[in-house]
Amino acid sequence: MYSFSYLKPASIKEASNILSVSDENKVISGGMTLLPTLKQRLARVENLIGLENCGLDKISLQEGILKIGAMATHDDVSNSKLIKSENPAIAELASQIGDRQVRNRGTIGGSLANNDPSACYPAALLALAGKVHTNKRDIKAEDFFVDLFETALEEDEIITSVSLPKPEKAAYEKFPNPASRYALVGVFVAKFDSEIRVSVTGAGEEGVFRCLEIEKALLAEFSIESLSNILISAEGLINDIHAEADYRAHLIVEMSKRALIKSLTR
Amino acid sequence: MKQVTLTVNATKHKHNISDHMLLVDFIRERLKLTGTHIGCDTSQCGACVIHVNGKSIKSCTMLAVQADGCDITTIEGLADGDVLHPMQQAFHENHGLQCGFCTPGMIMSAIELIDGKPDITEREIRHGLEGNLCRCTGYQNIVKSIQEAAKFDYR
Ligand SMILES: Cc1cc2nc3c(=O)[nH]c(=O)nc-3n(C[C@H](O)[C@H](O)[C@H](O)COP(=O)(O)OP(=O)(O)OC[C@H]3O[C@@H](n4cnc5c(N)ncnc54)[C@H](O)[C@@H]3O)c2cc1C
Ligand code: FES
Ligand code: FES
Numbered sequence: 001m002y003s004f005s006y007l008k009p010a011s012i013k014e015a016s017n018i019l020s021v022s023d024e025n026k027v028i029s030g031g032m033t034l035l036p037t038l039k040q041r042l043a044r045v046e047n048l049i050g051l052e053n054c055g056l057d058k059i060s061l062q063e064g065i066l067k068i069g070a071m072a073t074h075d076d077v078s079n080s081k082l083i084k085s086e087n088p089a090i091a092e093l094a095s096q097i098g099d100r101q102v103r104n105r106g107t108i109g110g111s112l113a114n115n116d117p118s119a120c121y122p123a124a125l126l127a128l129a130g131k132v133h134t135n136k137r138d139i140k141a142e143d144f145f146v147d148l149f150e151t152a153l154e155e156d157e158i159i160t161s162v163s164l165p166k167p168e169k170a171a172y173e174k175f176p177n178p179a180s181r182y183a184l185v186g187v188f189v190a191k192f193d194s195e196i197r198v199s200v201t202g203a204g205e206e207g208v209f210r211c212l213e214i215e216k217a218l219l220a221e222f223s224i225e226s227l228s229n230i231l232i233s234a235e236g237l238i239n240d241i242h243a244e245a246d247y248r249a250h251l252i253v254e255m256s257k258r259a260l261i262k263s264l265t266r
Numbered sequence: 267m268k269q270v271t272l273t274v275n276a277t278k279h280k281h282n283i284s285d286h287m288l289l290v291d292f293i294r295e296r297l298k299l300t301g302t303h304i305g306c307d308t309s310q311c312g313a314c315v316i317h318v319n320g321k322s323i324k325s326c327t328m329l330a331v332q333a334d335g336c337d338i339t340t341i342e343g344l345a346d347g348d349v350l351h352p353m354q355q356a357f358h359e360n361h362g363l364q365c366g367f368c369t370p371g372m373i374m375s376a377i378e379l380i381d382g383k384p385d386i387t388e389r390e391i392r393h394g395l396e397g398n399l400c401r402c403t404g405y406q407n408i409v410k411s412i413q414e415a416a417k418f419d420y421r
Contacts, residue, residue, distance in 0.1 A: 005285050006331045031332075035309070048329075102309070
């Protein structure tokens with residue numbers, strides 16, 4: 001690891017001031033992605049800005065909408081009574097991320113900012129039509145994810161919290177990569193009053209995306225039969241040593257079915 | 267450089283360290299507690315698992331400065347003199363290790379895993395060990411050891 005200074009600002013304002021001074025400064029949340037990158041010298045920073053004293057770990061209900069602080073760990077989210085009762089699919093998603101030690105440190109803000117094409121939270125944000133709140137503005141899920149590991153966040157922008165509307169029914173199912181536990185394919189199905197949103201992670205060459213074919217089929221009827229004859233094209237899907245694009249296309253349907261069944265059991 | 271104060275296995279330590287020192291390096295090189303191992307570069311193997319404020323974490327993926335003020339337990343802090351911790355005893359009795367490289371991390375993860383769950387199932391144990399890799403045992407006796415230790419009420 002190259003050397004750097006570690007700073008612990010006491011407010012988000014102070015953190016963003018430090019961040020805006022130089023593009024060699026970077027914020028760190030759980031460090032589960034950033035530290036391995038620094039250890040392998042794939043990145044270099046001058047100052048690491050720890051967000052632990054900025055009070056960003058609150059989980060609350062605001063005007064009926066679940067608001068999760070950027071520093072809430074995957075473990076906090078999976079065990080939160082409020083999330084389990086308001087939006088259990090999110091708690092379940094968090095409980096499936098990585099392993100216990102990753103969940104004890106990794107955060108929702110870090111995961112979304114990183115926008116790994118195989119990460120789990122991006123699927124939830126997109127399917128639930130959530131919003132990312134930063135020190136500068138609110139960003140809609142649709143506008144947030146730009147490309148692999150790329151988001152709409154500006155250099156000196158920090159995620160402070162995330163809002164996730166409550167669906168009528170929802171569930172997330174992933175086929176984990178047996179080695180890394182990341183999603184080989186993960187599907188989040190969400191049913192709202194007049195809309196169905198289905199998002200897919202782990203499969204898209206440009207990262208998380210909405211699967212309109214499956215949404216359309218489920219809008220006609222929210223049942224497993226609607227998916228029995230559906231075929232998804234492998235075009236635009238990731239083809240790598242872990243799985244061929246065709247197989248991922250197949251898994252999208254399979255994970256959608258499983259998520260649908262799970263969503264109907266509650 | 268920063269000064270950190272932390273409690274490791276009930277002993278308070280005060281050290282000047284570089285900001286980029288990993289917690290695992292601090293534990294091994296400064297405190298000479300070499301029971302905590304390093305098995306990978308990618309935060310995947312779990313050989314480095316310790317407890318920070320009662321939670322299991324990978325000490326290769328945390329900075330020592332981030333542990334300032336924390337209460338830490340490593341594998342060396344489990345036994346009471348010559349009396350092994352029940353989890354260590356269970357690994358001993360059930361042949362839960364071969365080369366032993368993964369064992370400290372396995373034991374630290376396992377202690378958090380069974381906390382308050384005397385009837386933990388084999389499935390739950392296997393799932394709970396996702397973050398710990400073993401290259402020797404095939405996991406069978408590790409799982410057996412943990413199930414055995416879970417039944418033992420040591421609080
Ligand atoms: C072994 C292993 C298995 C994993 N398995 C999975 C899995 O199955 N599913 C999954 O989704 N993820 C998985 N992860 C990733 C894990 O969830 C990470 O915790 C997460 O991707 C990053 O969160 P973090 O809090 O650790 O962020 P950090 O590593 O601290 O930061 C990541 C990036 O985001 C930036 N950043 C952090 N916080 C903010 C903020 N508030 N505002 C703006 N930018 C910010 C940082 O500057 C950095 O560039 C795994 C990781 C490991 C090591
Ligand atoms: S050394 Fe492998 S996870 Fe820490
Ligand atoms: S006993 Fe050798 S790695 Fe587990």
